[in-house]
Amino acid sequence: MAKEITIQLNDESLKVPSGITVKKALQLSGYKVTKFPEKEGLFVPCEVGGCWSCAVLIDGEPKPACRTLVRDGLHINTSLPEKHPPKRIIHGFTGHPVGGVGTPWRLKRVHTYIEVACFAAGCNFRCPQCQNWDITYNGKSRPMPPSEAAERLTVARKKFSVDRMAISGGESTLNRAWLIGYVRTLKSLNLDVDARIHIDTNGSILTKDYIDELIDAGMTDIGIDLKGCTTESFMRITAVKERGLAALYLSTAWKAVRYLAERYNDLIFTGVGIPYNAKLISLDEIGLIGKKLYEIDPKIQVCALDYRPEFKRFDLQKPSYDEMEEVHNVLKDAGLKTVICQTDRGHIGP
Numbered sequence: 001m002a003k004e005i006t007i008q009l010n011d012e013s014l015k016v017p018s019g020i021t022v023k024k025a026l027q028l029s030g031y032k033v034t035k036f037p038e039k040e041g042l043f044v045p046c047e048v049g050g051c052w053s054c055a056v057l058i059d060g061e062p063k064p065a066c067r068t069l070v071r072d073g074l075h076i077n078t079s080l081p082e083k084h085p086p087k088r089i090i091h092g093f094t095g096h097p098v099g100g101v102g103t104p105w106r107l108k109r110v111h112t113y114i115e116v117a118c119f120a121a122g123c124n125f126r127c128p129q130c131q132n133w134d135i136t137y138n139g140k141s142r143p144m145p146p147s148e149a150a151e152r153l154t155v156a157r158k159k160f161s162v163d164r165m166a167i168s169g170g171e172s173t174l175n176r177a178w179l180i181g182y183v184r185t186l187k188s189l190n191l192d193v194d195a196r197i198h199i200d201t202n203g204s205i206l207t208k209d210y211i212d213e214l215i216d217a218g219m220t221d222i223g224i225d226l227k228g229c230t231t232e233s234f235m236r237i238t239a240v241k242e243r244g245l246a247a248l249y250l251s252t253a254w255k256a257v258r259y260l261a262e263r264y265n266d267l268i269f270t271g272v273g274i275p276y277n278a279k280l281i282s283l284d285e286i287g288l289i290g291k292k293l294y295e296i297d298p299k300i301q302v303c304a305l306d307y308r309p310e311f312k313r314f315d316l317q318k319p320s321y322d323e324m325e326e327v328h329n330v331l332k333d334a335g336l337k338t339v340i341c342q343t344d345r346g347h348i349g350p
């Protein structure tokens with residue numbers, strides 16, 4: 001049986017087993033911990049120490065509750081004072097020659113840097129075929145406030161002589177206070193009309209009010225990855241195991257695409273990403289996705305990504321050019337006007 005220790009939680013003494021995380025200690029004390037942002041409780045979406053959404057004050061310093069272990073005499077305060085800006089682990093800050101799902105197709109044909117990008121650590125998904133897993137699941141680097149990330153990307157913009165500044169991941173939206181602060185600061189440092197602020201996201205927690213806040217802060221372009229249109233495919237692709245949560249994430253992402261198309265079509269560039277690998281999703285489901293997107297907006301840019309053997313899925317085979325051409329045909333047959341397919345021979349254009 002684990003030894004018991006005493007910690008201070010918001011000035012109350014609490015006995016907990018040694019060797020557990022602060023998150024677990026909070027749960028044992030009856031504190032609510034969530035995987036979807038709610039008004040009450042602590043949002044703990046990534047659990048790798050990357051997003052810092054779960055930061056609480058530990059012995060006077062903000063630290064992620066999901067990765068910090070308790071010890072005897074530890075002081076935890078669940079409300080972060082104003083003087084502590086949100087923090088997050090961010091990598092990259094360099095030129096990007098391809099762009100992301102939210103990059104307009106006409107720019108992808110330029111054979112030079114399209115944008116500068118940074119990558120946020122932490123994700124609420126566990127996609128076994130993740131192509132960016134070394135950044136996504138790295139919770140060890142130094143976290144930075146929004147201002148530092150915005151300043152570094154602004155410097156990179158000048159260095160690479162581009163107008164587009166992107167954040168991808170990992171999942172960029174997990175720490176809302178951080179992302180809003182980052183977009184606002186980036187906007188204030190790049191007031192010229194050519195500056196574009198691009199966010200790539202899985203859309204899983206992107207509610208209407210969050211979208212409104214991002215646009216008010218300065219976001220101009222967004223790419224949303226839709227990991228299927230059935231909960232089964234979504235769970236297979238993302239390894240989110242709780243069915244109710246998976247359904248909530250998937251429906252939130254679809255609603256975000258619809259809201260952007262209906263409310264912000266003239267103001268914001270929206271692109272949609274779709275995964276394809278025959279082991280993960282059927283061509284019939286790709287067709288259904290195409291029809292659903294056509295109903296939302298036939299002109300929305302759709303990019304099908306050939307999911308490759310990476311990370312934990314070396315059993316997957318990279319889809320062939322012919323398979324991706326078939327995906328392209330299925331999406332075009334659904335009536336979509338701008339369909340791009342990533343293949344081992346480059347992109348198949350719209």
Ligand code: FES
Nearest residue numbers: 046047049052066
């Ligand atoms: S949930 Fe703790 S750092 Fe992301």
